[in-house]
Amino acid sequence: MSFREVSESSLLYACVIIGIILIASFAVYYLILCYRHAVKLGVDRGIIKNIIKSSISFAIIPSVAIVVGLVSLAAVIGIPYSWFRLSVIGSVAYELMASNMALDALGTDVTTADGYAFGLMMWAMCLGMTVGIVFNIFFVKKIHMGTLSIGKGDAKWGALSQTVFMTTLITVLVVPMLISDLPTLMTFITSGVIAILITMLSKTFSIKWLESFTLAFSLLGAMASSVLWVGLF
């Protein structure tokens, strides 16, 4: 069978649709569990609704960015498997790297590859990431419960110690944004400035709903500004 006959086959489409529906149902189930528990803990339903609205509004833009990646990935491995990989665990950079390594292993390229090459690509993409998440089954609980037990007996140190991980993560992630190039730095600053303006606006004029959209508006405004910064620098 040819590469395209397998990569665009109705069987693959069917498998992908079933796979996505199952993973989506896991997310829905998890949402219901967490929602019920938050309500049980006494969290105001209005706050939960705000979190849901805010998560929806801000998740749209990064998701559109993933769709842009889908266009380039689909050109290499076809639509259905790109659709599946990017909807779940995958990323464009990783999938392209895995597909190239599979083709290199066979000494072929996309124009001459056959169905066997596509099979090898699927496994290469699947194994690299999937083996990593198997680790979660054995260690996430130990890591999580271990960090929660830090600071027991001293409420102040307990509260402070929980911020350590966030501080580390943000420090490590932000550094390349500050020194890579001027458009990146300016986009970063623009996002912060927009967030400050929205916070001031919502507080000054008591527009409570606006606070839930701070991240979405900052993201959108800063991304739009990046076009300007790239043009200027």
Place this chain on the structure above:
Amino acid sequence: MKNTNEYYEKMHRIGKILTAASVLIFVGIPLVVCLRYDIMPRISDLLLAAGGLMAIFIPISIAETIAETPIMGSSYYLTCITGNVLNLKLPAALNALKIADAEQGTEEADSLIGIAVAVSSLVTMIIITLGVLLLTPLKPFLGSEVVATSINYVLPALFGCIVLSMLSKDVGGGVTINGRLKAAIIPFVICLIICFIIPEYYSVVQGFIMIICIPIIYFTTKRLYKKGKITVTLPEEKEASAEEEV
């Protein structure tokens, strides 16, 4: 405390089951397709194609698990299944904590992060599905220069806003902390040096950098806290001092 443990036990059990089921789905799709079309790869080809990838990505994913689990909590299982941790799930989690003014490491924070992760995962799946259905009409827009330029800046556009909440003294749940960023100075310098030396590999090794920085920040924070250079005010203390003033 018993209820809290029961909650975490339950969420971790569910997380493990969902992860195992997802692994079956991830492996099941190539298995079904390869068996149906008789294109199952030979082990030697598979080792050649995936061996290098696994050697790189398995240690990275282990390092990221150690660094990200304390923040994402029991939602880390779903976070990994649905991917896009740094550009979607982490900002969604931080955003949820900020909206609810919830203190990190509490049961309330854990369930709210779960809501944010699940909702953002579903939004991504819906948008990508729409993208697939509308791929042909959307191609000119998605391929335009403006879109191509701006999508390269998703991360700084997200984190510029998120960093503000880190700069705040109010860490949620009514807890106020003064001076906690002092502990981040040395790791910040370390990250700068690494970023200058290997800028192109920084994102690949950032999981390992986090593992190096966590103990540095942890022990520096503890030392500064004991010396009184970092101070913590709990909500009950604020209430007591407000009552005194009255």
